[in-house]
Every structure is written in structure tokens, then in C-alpha cells.
Amino acid sequence: MEETLVIGGGTSGLFTAALLAKEGYQVKVYEKERELGGRAKTWIKDGFTVDYGLHLVRNGEKGFITTTLADLGEKLELISLKELEILCYKDKKFHPLPHDATEFATTEMITDNDKNIVFSTLSKKGITKESMDRSVLSWIEEVGGSEKLKEFAVFLSLGIVCPFIERASLGEVFDLMRRRIALGNPKTGYPPGGFGVIHKKLTKIIRDYGGDVYTQKEAREIRVENGKVKGVKFAEGFVEAKIVICAFPPQMLFNILDENLVEPKRRELLKNLRPTAGVSIDYGLKAKITEIDNLIISSEDLFLLGMVTSNIDPSVAPPDKQLMTFVAITNREDILDKEKAKVILSRLEEKIKEMFPHLSDNLEWRRPLFLPFINGVELNFNQYRERRPQPDTPGIEGLFLSGDTLAAESAGGELAVTSALACVDKLCSG
Numbered sequence: 001m002e003e004t005l006v007i008g009g010g011t012s013g014l015f016t017a018a019l020l021a022k023e024g025y026q027v028k029v030y031e032k033e034r035e036l037g038g039r040a041k042t043w044i045k046d047g048f049t050v051d052y053g054l055h056l057v058r059n060g061e062k063g064f065i066t067t068t069l070a071d072l073g074e075k076l077e078l079i080s081l082k083e084l085e086i087l088c089y090k091d092k093k094f095h096p097l098p099h100d101a102t103e104f105a106t107t108e109m110i111t112d113n114d115k116n117i118v119f120s121t122l123s124k125k126g127i128t129k130e131s132m133d134r135s136v137l138s139w140i141e142e143v144g145g146s147e148k149l150k151e152f153a154v155f156l157s158l159g160i161v162c163p164f165i166e167r168a169s170l171g172e173v174f175d176l177m178r179r180r181i182a183l184g185n186p187k188t189g190y191p192p193g194g195f196g197v198i199h200k201k202l203t204k205i206i207r208d209y210g211g212d213v214y215t216q217k218e219a220r221e222i223r224v225e226n227g228k229v230k231g232v233k234f235a236e237g238f239v240e241a242k243i244v245i246c247a248f249p250p251q252m253l254f255n256i257l258d259e260n261l262v263e264p265k266r267r268e269l270l271k272n273l274r275p276t277a278g279v280s281i282d283y284g285l286k287a288k289i290t291e292i293d294n295l296i297i298s299s300e301d302l303f304l305l306g307m308v309t310s311n312i313d314p315s316v317a318p319p320d321k322q323l324m325t326f327v328a329i330t331n332r333e334d335i336l337d338k339e340k341a342k343v344i345l346s347r348l349e350e351k352i353k354e355m356f357p358h359l360s361d362n363l364e365w366r367r368p369l370f371l372p373f374i375n376g377v378e379l380n381f382n383q384y385r386e387r388r389p390q391p392d393t394p395g396i397e398g399l400f401l402s403g404d405t406l407a408a409e410s411a412g413g414e415l416a417v418t419s420a421l422a423c424v425d426k427l428c429s430g
């Protein structure tokens with residue numbers, strides 16, 4: 001089988017490589033960083049195992065990460081989040097948020113009319129182009145939802161990491177909810193030992209099938225001749241390959257590929273994809289200051305998500321210590337502006353300290369991260385799946401894409417997997 005080169009050792013690159021290796025391709029993955037995992041990499045700090053910000057496995061044992069690994073022959077153990085998964089922080093208190101149909105039917109967070117509106121929309125079959133191509137807010141206004149529903153819809157839209165209901169795609173939000181219901185409301189999961197476990201398993205699969213994974217190898221240039229891929233230039237030399245898969249956000253593709261080689265419409269699409277962005281903070285604490293083991297969300301001053309990771313998986317912190325992580329989702333422009341980003345970080349930290357007044361006294365270390373990319377693509381109505389790029393590259397034979405920006409199902413880490421499946425499908429069928 002043909003030599004296939006994957007640029008990028010994040011979730012999508014490793015899944016793509018593992019799936020191709022299983023199909024008999026000679027696959028080599030080249031990652032520029034010292035560690036694999038990309039935006040889901042793990043950091044070891046003084047006995048703490050720290051993910052790259054808050055990371056959870058959507059739909060747990062029934063999600064694409066777990067089921068695709070199972071298809072590749074690897075079982076992913078998961079710790080399930082509690083029955084009552086989500087706490088909403090508001091007015092200086094934590095309130096349980098309904099997360100399944102029964103809880104939803106009895107919640108007082110929205111009116112009975114709002115519930116009917118949501119249920120009737122959910123029960124409609126299939127995803128229509130019209131629902132994908134409109135915002136959550138425009139739908140609420142059209143169907144006469146209350147102000148409470150607008151507030152609640154922010155939490156639903158946080159599920160696709162786009163709490164901006166004026167642009168979050170209604171179809172994408174509802175599709176994720178429908179899928180979760182169809183799967184029987186699986187609990188969200190956390191892999192014991194952190195997300196790095198997933199990447200270790202994938203590396204093993206790739207190597208077991210005869211492929212390989214290299215770190216600290218940065219692709220400098222993708223070489224194309226007469227419309228066909230020839231290979232990739234690295235600092236160490238040129239590697240020939242007829243098939244090259246770029247498994248990193250395609251907004252960066254033209255740093256290593258002559259943009260004039262790509263058909264103009266696709267080129268503009270790739271360059272202009274809008275990612276989700278934010279600020280994250282991890283805290284290593286000297287002592288345990290809270291028992292909370294739920295996902296925490298808030299939309300009070302900031303759109304934030306957080307968890308006390310070591311209360312879910314004690315192995316990620318030394319005994320008697322605690323690890324917590326929070327992320328604020330913002331507009332990308334605010335993160336690119338350093339001053340604004342710093343203000344957002346300090347607002348985020350103030351909010352967390354309000355939740356946990358003993359935090360400062362017990363702080364061992366903190367790691368802020370300014371994130372111009374959380375998910376590679378924001379699932380707003382301009383970027384619903386049919387408007388996102390396909391895995392092939394019109395104009396260049398042998399060049400494929402994989403990653404959490406493509407035209408595939410779900411969001412974030414799951415989209416990294418579904419994009420890998422789509423990429424492999426395209427490659428094998430072509």
C-alpha cells in the first residue's frame with residue numbers, strides 16, 4: 001500500500017492514521033511539538049496530570065471517541081460524570097441544570113410553553129438545511145419563546161461551544177441533543193489518567209499495524225507538482241509521499257502550501273473559518289477545598305465551563321491535593337487583543353474565587369492559557385456542516401484534510417474523530 005504522511009499528531013491525525021493503518025496503508029505521523037495530542041495534550045506538573053484545559057468525552061461510552069477506538073480494537077475506560085451532571089452557577093449559588101428529558105420536563109428554569117416549543121422542535125425528524133442555516137435566537141423569537149428560554153438556550157449552545165445564541169446554528173445545537181437522546185442520554189466521561197491516554201492508545205494501534213509516529217518534526221512545505229502531491233519538506237530533509245493528510249486547523253494550511261494551488265472557492269473557505277476561542281485556567285491546589293464533581297457552567301458575567309478534575313479522577317492529583325480547570329468562551333477578537341484577553345482572565349479568576357473562597361489560600365500553581373483556537377470551527381449558522389470543507393482538496397491530487405473544522409458530525413474532539421472517519425472514507429473510496 002502507498003506511503004501516507006499525516007501532518008499533525010493531535011486527535012484527528014492520530015485517529016486518521018490509526019484507521020488508515022488498519023486498512024493497510026503505510027502511515028507515518030509527523031508532529032511538530034514534543035508531545036502528541038495537540039489541543040488535547042496532557043501536561044505533567046509536580047505530580048498533577050493536567051489536560052489542555054477542560055476536557056471531557058462527549059457521550060461517554062457511546063461517543064465517537066470511545067466507539068471508534070473500540071472498532072480499532074482498544075477499549076477506553078471512562079469515569080462517568082455523576083447522574084446530576086451539570087451545576088449552573090448563578091447568584092452566588094450552584095443550581096442543578098436539567099440534562100435529560102425527565103428533568104427538563106419538570107424544571108422551573110423555563111416556562112411550560114418553552115418546554116413545548118423545545119420538545120416539538122426536537123421531535124421533528126431529521127435536520128433541515130433551514131434549521132442549520134439559522135440562529136438559535138431567531139428561532140426563539142419566531143416561535144415566541146420567553147426571555148427565560150433565551151437564557152436557557154445559552155446553556156444548550158454551550159454544548160457546541162458557541163454560547164452566542166444570535167449566531168449559534170439551531171440545527172447543530174438540536175442535532176447534538178437529538179443524538180444524545182437517541183443514544184439513551186449517555187453520561188459524559190473522563191478517561192482515567194487524562195486525555196493523553198487516548199493518544200497513547202492510538203499511537204500503539206498505529207505502530208501495531210506497522211506505521212510510526214514522530215514528534216518534534218515540523219512540516220515546512222508541502223510540495224506539489226503538476227497538481228499531484230510529491231511529499232513534505234522537514235528541517236531534516238524531504239519525505240516523499242503520494243498521499244498527505246493535513247490534520248491541523250486548515251486556517252494554517254497556507255503557511256506550508258502555496259495557496260494558488262487550491263481552487264479559489266475552497267481556498268477562501270479554508271482561510272476564513274472562524275474558530276471558537278477563550279481563556280482557560282488550571283489550578284493545582286495544596287489541599288482539597290471542594291467536593292463538587294459535576295460539570296460547572298455559568299453565563300452570569302462570562303460564558304464559562306469548569307470542573308474539579310481530581311474529584312472526578314483522583315489519579316490526576318497527588319493525594320490530598322486538588323486539580324481544577326475552568327474555561328471562558330469569548331469572541332476570538334477578544335483573545336487576539338492582549339489587553340482584552342488579560343481582562344477576561346482576571347474576570348474569570350474573580351468568578352472562580354467567588355465560587356471557591358478558599359482557593360487563593362490553597363494555591364500551589366496556576367496555568368492560564370489564552371486560546372485563539374478551542375474548537376477549530378465555531379458552529380454558527382454560517383459554518384454549519386454542509387458549509388464546512390470536505391476532506392479532499394480540489395486542485396491537488398493526494399492532499400487531504402482531517403480535523404475539527406470539517407463537514408462532519410458533532411463538535412470539538414468528537415468532530416476530530418468524525419472528520420478522521422470522513423477523511424479515511426474519502427481516501428479509500430477514491
Ligand SMILES: Cc1cc2nc3c(=O)[nH]c(=O)nc-3n(C[C@H](O)[C@H](O)[C@H](O)COP(=O)(O)OP(=O)(O)OC[C@H]3O[C@@H](n4cnc5c(N)ncnc54)[C@H](O)[C@@H]3O)c2cc1C
Binds near residue numbers: 008374
Ligand atoms: C481548552 C479546551 C477545551 C476543550 N474541551 C473539549 C472537550 O471537553 N471535549 C472535546 O471533545 N473537545 C474539547 N476541546 C476540543 C478538542 O481539544 C479539539 O477539537 C481537538 O483536540 C482537535 O484535534 P485536531 O487533531 O483536529 O487538532 P489539534 O489538536 O490542533 O492537532 C493538530 C496538531 O498538528 C500539529 N501541527 C500543526 N502544524 C504542524 C506542522 N507544520 N508540522 C507538524 N505538526 C503540526 C500541532 O502541533 C497539533 O499537535 C477543547 C479544546 C480546548 C482548547
